[in-house]
Amino acid sequence: MINLRNLLKASLINDYGLNAFSRKLGSSKEKRKALLASGIVLLGISALAYTITLYFQIMADALEQIGYLEMIIIMAIMASTVMVFFTSIYKAQGSLFTSRDYDLLLSLPIKDSTILISKIINLLSLNWVFSAFILIPTSIIYFTRVGDLSWTYFLVLSFGVLLIPLIPVILASILAFFISYFASRFRYKNITIILGSILLTLGFMVSSYYTQDIIERIVLNSPSIMDMISKIYPPAAYLTKALVDLSLVDLLIFIVLSLLPFMAFILVFSRSFKQIISRLGESYRRADYEVGTLKAETPISALAKKEIRRYISIPIYILNTFIGMILLMVAAVATLFISGETLAMYMDIPYVADIFPLAILAMMGFCIGMSSTTSSSISLEGKSLWIMKSLPLRTQDIFLGKIILSLLVTLPITILANIIFYLGLDFDLSSLIWNLAISSLYCLVAAYTGLLINLYFPKLDWTSPTTVVKQSASVLVSLVVTLVTIGIPIAAFILLEVTKINIFLGLVLVGLIINLLLVRLILNSKGVEKFMEL
């Protein structure tokens, strides 16, 4: 237990950069920066929680009228479970199987199971926060509407928040293990991991489309909602019953159902843990190289090539940044087979067909913002940053190499998707031109902004790239900035009830150009200084 506590303490301090807050260790500048990052992230999360609360409030109104208020609890539990599962498949590969600190940890007199538990708790840490943000507001909505619940309700809720992520995290870890294990048998294991994970995600999406029929059948054949949920995902049913009926027996069953798979996983995996990570960490050395013809490149192309090679070598980096572009492409191709009318019918939003080009533009903006590689590209230099700093390179050229990678990831697919949407949804030519101009420009804005944010919030002392790509302040701040950048024009469009779309899009374009020039100016002045300070 003491070892587990020490391991968790060390990884929490290192992964989340908590020393920056320390009165003794952090300089006032670092403390300010850490507080600013936390503030922005907290603001983003609060905005998200507020949106979720609002969404569930509206839903609760409707459900209360038909006497199904407990449905919001079920929906919150299911939403948490699905979200934790999907986000953990990618994270598990980096945090559980390829963490850099294993050489150190395995050399210490600590049980393998303790190391494994500490890694899983690390994996759970952010998921607890996300679950809490979904579950607590919805449960409070339920609590305020029912009114006669006691303190036991909050006790059950605490167990719920704590234990809901366990099963999806374990399932995701098992899947991640199989992908990693399968990939370790190939010479190009990183590419195998990337392809495996992308196929898995797409597979889930396709199968969830087909399972809708099955779920509909379960709904129709179930005498009650509770019965229906217990057939689909029993732990959710027990937790809902525990919350709604304040049943301690159901809570106990939920606890056992959540803890049993967790304990079984620890028991089974800790036995072969060392072999698994040794196997996954093995590298081939052919030792048969002979110096032949070597092609010379310009420094910029050498820098871009280096960025591309690193990008391909970190599966979590690709998965986190490329999945948005793949989904964009899948959505674009789907429009070739589904007509605009059918799509409008599915979306069930009034007049959606009239604003299809704008809706697609907003979606593209979101996908591009999520796909910017620059928000972690400085952090990923890690301990090899000395190479860049000691070479005779202009700092702006180093930045350019990183921006080129981001553009390579986002720009070609954005252009292609625009053309496919134009064909698939039968847009007029002016919509295509506006969408192409704005989305392409946004690729640049996202790349420059991500880089600037990373220079303000770098994390160079990482042990696994997962902590940089998934959990670093820079990535979270970039996410908030993306949401704000896309949210402002959307909000303006809705609130101002815009009818002159061309003028609106022209203003968006001008806004983006100003944004780009401003960020570029800051990057080339303050950004260069920040880089030198690293």
Added chain:
Amino acid sequence: MLEIRNFSKSYKQGKKAVDNISLKVEAGHIYGFIGHNGAGKTTTIKAIAGILDFQEGEVLIDGVSIKDDPIGCKRKIAYIPDNPNLYESLTGIQYLSFIADIFGIEEGEREALIKKYGDLLELTRYLGDLISSYSRGMKQKLVIISALIHKPKLLVLDEPFVGLDPRASHALKQVMKELCKEGSAIFFSTHVLEVAEKFCDRIAIIKQGRIAAEGITSEIIGDSSLEDLFMELTEND
């Protein structure tokens, strides 16, 4: 070739890691920089290599301040750190090609130099493998090759012999002597006092961020040994 004038570097809470040091390394000379762990050696070396930003003092490479013309200065320098963290996802040859591209080394020349130093350090056959599969010593050899292929006028090394096998260590010493004959200057830190004693034209002993002794090696040591002198100077640390 290298001149440090009144260089100081302070870290958090105003603690001085290096306090007002000045020294000069002439072309064709080997200069040893000796001190305890934490004495300020790496801080000084990083400032020379242009990695560390500093406010007090000056570092001149071939008469030009590294602050005024960092890129021009870095073109003349090769830096070898004590712990070579490299791009693990690249192969050895990809890393060397990357460095050669940055320094604009022509194709024929880079092939010849990579082969020359690769063979000398017995690394050529591993150059097609990923750096992540290299041992520490192999990474050290790779950084040494990357430093030599652009024919630096100033070679700055931080504990260069740590991690090298005896053959590679011997080869590195030969290369360092060869570079000096060709007019380059070498500035390196070491804990191996025997190497410094036999190998360096001049030495400086740094103690708690200040130069405790500096000069021509034979004159500084006199009749005693470098080890005795070092122990004497650092006795109360």
